Amino acid sequence: MIGTPTVVILLLTQSIAAVITVLTVAAIAVRAVRQRLAARSRAAGARAVPLILQALDDVTGDVGAVLDRNGAVGRRLDAAIIALVPKLRGADRELLVDILRRRGTIDAARRGTRSVRPIRRLRSVELLGALGLPENLPDLAPRLKDRNADVRRAAVRAMGRTASADAVPALLDVLDSDTRLVADHSLTLALVRVGPAAVPALTEALTAGGPRARSAAASVLGWLADSQAVAALIAAADSEDSQVAMAAIEALGRMDSAAAAKPLQDRLGRHEPPQVRTAAAHALGRLGHRDSVDLLAELLWEEHDLARTAAMSLNRLGPAGLQVLESHAEVVPEAREALASAYRRTVTAGAR
Amino acid sequence: MPTILVVDDDPDICSVLEFRLTSSGYDVLVENDGEAALAALEQESVDLLLMDWMMPRMGGLEACLTLRADERFAALPVFMLTAKAQEADVQRGLAAGANDYIVKPFSPREVVARVASALARTGQLTP
Numbered sequence: 340m341i342g343t344p345t346v347v348i349l350l351l352t353q354s355i356a357a358v359i360t361v362l363t364v365a366a367i368a369v370r371a372v373r374q375r376l377a378a379r380s381r382a383a384g385a386r387a388v389p390l391i392l393q394a395l396d397d398v399t400g401d402v403g404a405v406l407d408r409n410g411a412v413g414r415r416l417d418a419a420i421i422a423l424v425p426k427l428r429g430a431d432r433e434l435l436v437d438i439l440r441r442r443g444t445i446d447a448a449r450r451g452t453r454s455v456r457p458i459r460r461l462r463s464v465e466l467l468g469a470l471g472l473p474e475n476l477p478d479l480a481p482r483l484k485d486r487n488a489d490v491r492r493a494a495v496r497a498m499g500r501t502a503s504a505d506a507v508p509a510l511l512d513v514l515d516s517d518t519r520l521v522a523d524h525s526l527t528l529a530l531v532r533v534g535p536a537a538v539p540a541l542t543e544a545l546t547a548g549g550p551r552a553r554s555a556a557a558s559v560l561g562w563l564a565d566s567q568a569v570a571a572l573i574a575a576a577d578s579e580d581s582q583v584a585m586a587a588i589e590a591l592g593r594m595d596s597a598a599a600a601k602p603l604q605d606r607l608g609r610h611e612p613p614q615v616r617t618a619a620a621h622a623l624g625r626l627g628h629r630d631s632v633d634l635l636a637e638l639l640w641e642e643h644d645l646a647r648t649a650a651m652s653l654n655r656l657g658p659a660g661l662q663v664l665e666s667h668a669e670v671v672p673e674a675r676e677a678l679a680s681a682y683r684r685t686v687t688a689g690a691r
Numbered sequence: 692m693p694t695i696l697v698v699d700d701d702p703d704i705c706s707v708l709e710f711r712l713t714s715s716g717y718d719v720l721v722e723n724d725g726e727a728a729l730a731a732l733e734q735e736s737v738d739l740l741l742m743d744w745m746m747p748r749m750g751g752l753e754a755c756l757t758l759r760a761d762e763r764f765a766a767l768p769v770f771m772l773t774a775k776a777q778e779a780d781v782q783r784g785l786a787a788g789a790n791d792y793i794v795k796p797f798s799p800r801e802v803v804a805r806v807a808s809a810l811a812r813t814g815q816l817t818p
Contacts, residue, residue, distance in 0.1 A: 388703065392710040423703050429798025431707070 468497025499529030561590025592622025624652020
């Protein structure tokens with residue numbers, strides 16, 4: 340005779356075993372379906388690339404017909420072209436972009452940037468970013484202030500990839516917005532990516548807009564190291580806003596220009612704030628002008644941060660700078676540290 | 692017909708270069724890393740090597756240095772095809788023994804023109 344509790348336990352055990360079996364079978368089935376779909380997708384992708392290449396040499400110009408005859412790979416085709424475009428330049432790239440244009444992919448992405456679904460907006464912005472076409476800037480710029488953070492970041496990257504001067508004002512405008520919509524470094528990287536085309540707009544931005552945008556403009560001009568910006572950076576180094584002044588000083592240190600040395604040397608004076616003197620000392624080291632040696636040597640007697648920066652800069656000024664460091668090494672610990680660093684560098688270079 | 696060995700770990704780039712070079716009349720071999728490229732050079736007669744810098748197992752720079760240390764391959768034209776675009780990178784690539792340095796993103800048609808020019812200089816038959 341089996342008691343009621345035993346029956347309940349048996350039923351429960353059997354039910355749990357049945358549920359586990361069903362879940363296991365379902366998991367195996369889902370995995371198999373996923374693997375099959377992935378294999379089909381890979382196969383379609385593998386068929387798509389030769390078709391794309393064939394279309395590149397389609398002398399009749401009827402690219403659409405070549406691709407339409409192969410509708411089965413159509414969905415993979417766009418993805419394959421979008422993956423290929425950023426790797427190429429020149430006529431082949433233009434042809435690939437033209438294929439996307441004819442297929443309506445670009446227009447669909449432009450519409451997609453205004454979708455109510457964040458994921459669609461994100462994918463559309465990423466697609467337009469991969470193409471890097473300045474003509475898409477009017478659709479990308481509003482997405483810099485999208486309510487979704489991923490879309491905003493993608494829009495920043497996409498605008499940088501256009502390498503168009505027209506992207507600069509919108510990117511700087513985001514820097515000056517009240518709320519921090521995108522991290523500053525993402526915006527400055529995008530501005531650097533715009534490249535030489537950004538120089539006139541960035542130079543203009545040094546005297547307009549808020550301090551964050553002006554600082555970023557100065558930093559980016561330094562990274563681009565375009566000598567056309569030297570005069571504007573010299574003026575910005577005198578800015579009342581210390582962040583703007585420091586960014587301009589640092590940028591001048593990156594310029595390969597003799598004109599940058601004198602204004603930097605002027606900023607080493609005792610009447611200047613310590614952080615400005617430190618920034619100027621660092622920039623002079625980066626600039627590498629030998630006539631800065633005596634001025635930097637005087638800074639070895641100043642407080643630690645300034646003396647350390649001056650010593651490291653002297654380290655970069657060749658034999659004359661090293662001679663100063665050696666003559667101060669016994670009494671100035673910062674000079675000893677810089678000499679040790681120079682020695683380590685020589686040993687490492689020798690080992691290579 | 693000159694044989695070009697294309698070495699890159701990106702299958703898209705290999706496909707495009709293979710297509711462009713083949714359409715221009717070259718025989719094309721493809722490998723995906725420096726080690727495989729060195730092995731292929733032992734087996735096949737190659738007239739020009741077109742190689743990426745950053746690859747798994749063995750990068751293009753290391754492979755180039757290895758080739759230049761082997762007198763059998765000392766004169767083999769080697770083109771670096773890489774995303775490393777800094778001036779110092781170009782200097783390093785050329786110092787390692789590369790004959791030409793092409794920065795990605797690249798124009799496949801320009802690569803073909805450079806290949807033809809390099810082979811013409813070395814007296815190779817162009818297709």
